[in-house]
Amino acid sequence: MHPPTAPAIHVQGIEKKFRHNYALRGVELQVATGEVRALLGPNGAGKTTLVKVLTTLIKPDAGVAQVNGWDVTAEPKRVRSSIGMAGQYATVDGVLTGFENLFLIAKLRGAGRRGARRVADDLLARFRLTEAAGQPAATYSGGMRRRLDLAAALVGSPPLVILDEPTTGLDPEARLDTWDAVGELVADGTTILLTTQYLEEADRLADRITVIDQGRVVAEGTSDDLKAQAGQRLVLCVAEDGQLAPAARALASATGAQPDVDRRARRLEVAVTDGSAALGRALAALRSEGVEALELSLCRSTLDDVFLALTGRGRRTPGNRTSQAGQARPEESA
Template sequence: MHTSTRSAVLVQGIYKTFKKSQALQGIDLEVRPGEVMALLGPNGAGKTTLVKVLTTLIKPDSGNAFVNGRHVVDEPEKVRSTIGMAGQYSTVDDMLTGFENLRLIAGLRGFGRRGARRVADELLERFRLTDAAGRTAATYSGGMRRRLDLAAALVGAPPLVLLDEPTTGLDPESRLDTWEAVGELVAGGTTILLTTQYLEEADRLADRITVIDRGKVVAEGTSDSLKATAGQRLVLYVAEDHEIDPATRAAARATGLVPAVDRRARRVEAAVTDGRAALARALAALADEGVEVLEIGLHRATLDDVFLGLTSRARREAA
């Protein structure tokens, strides 16, 4: 059994089944100290189940998981003492002020009265909530509530913070506000395990990304390395509707694949593996078809392309 304390999180072959549903099917995962790891996957992929295992809320059926060197089943209290958690929904008490929420949590974390007040004041200042400290949480905006959630997760300065879909349901402005707050945590040296469905969120915040689907890891790496595995795409636009079909034939000849066509945008695109050579073939094929394009080029794959390719493939294999 490997119990290296060099890992903030170490997951080895975790399985978890609920009735007939296999939520986790042999998950392996490692999060290094000081990094942000994003767990990316569709609804039902197993992200939240894994977080519940790591926070000792549920026990795995088999396998091992260590958090800050502590076994989640054998040493649950020690695990909980070293983590902060912010879930999908706000956990603050609407009837209490921002200050009272943080003072309460500090008390539960073992701080005395004076220490709890000091911690609450420091965190309110850190997350730019000092002016709203005396207002009840019910009056906070979505972004302010999420910042208060993050502040609560940092009471006691835990070395690891788990964020389970922290921006679900937030408006764009509040989402940006939350991302800024997460960035401040990272700058302070906090290790973060983040689950999300938002591709932009993973792309922006994570040092590494683990893509899971149907309880299995289907890919892992940096955002750039994952994009590189998806290659490039040949994308072209035409001016007239009647040019779409000949342009599609030209793209098919150049790439050997069936292109994706957006008739409303008059856009044709297909994956390529040989970049410039495919572009040259496409230009020749378009000339043969007598089509003049408005725009043509090679586009780097996006995280959307990676995510959709990986998860759809995993679901086809499962089926």
């Protein structure tokens, strides 16, 4: 048994290098028992490398990583016996039925035939797969296969389940189905580490969010905490293309920052820190420029805004995107 006071995950100063490239650069992470933590970051940020360290698939070059109180390097067998894992793609055997998949995994976990049958039946019922229990997993829909994958990760009742981008490649309906299944795990008190690129997924499921970029943790907190750091945004829509340039000048004058401009939607956005005061200045500046606003609103920043600001990526919207009216971003004019 792991110490009852131990956090589910304790990571301190973890580094991992592949040839000349660092995948992890001194990562720090603490996940409390019963918590749902989202690890958010773009492709290549280091999320999957960290998961591989925590699941003992690779060894770190430096630092300490403990899972359920066990050191991943010194006690890998104890770590593996105390976790469940569902990767980016379904790992169940498509030839076997849903029941046979879970029965086999339970047997490999050390259960007897009667115990393995009970575990498989219970998990199939829990994830609403009883009617499909006798069908080959290859015939399952994407959402059903993902639910079966999650069920497989729960064989043995591990206190910690790690989900590495569990909804990658799923259609919207299957993604919602998976979120519901994860919600059931949360309701039962299972500790979950969830890596994802989907901002809505992190916003909906996680108690706390850790943002990782280029192998480093760049921010951590609740969704509300992170959104508060990003402040608010002024959103302006105008009726005619010819008003984009004077509207951009007006917002720049009112806020001290160049607005993002979506020419196709005739929409301008700019981050502000003083909310209603900036809104008043914008109204005055727009009148001075002779711009008629179809819409002018003050919006709370979304998790998308937070992510893009923290990772240094430009905010992108559909259409002919410019940073100033009539001036293309460098990457789009190249």
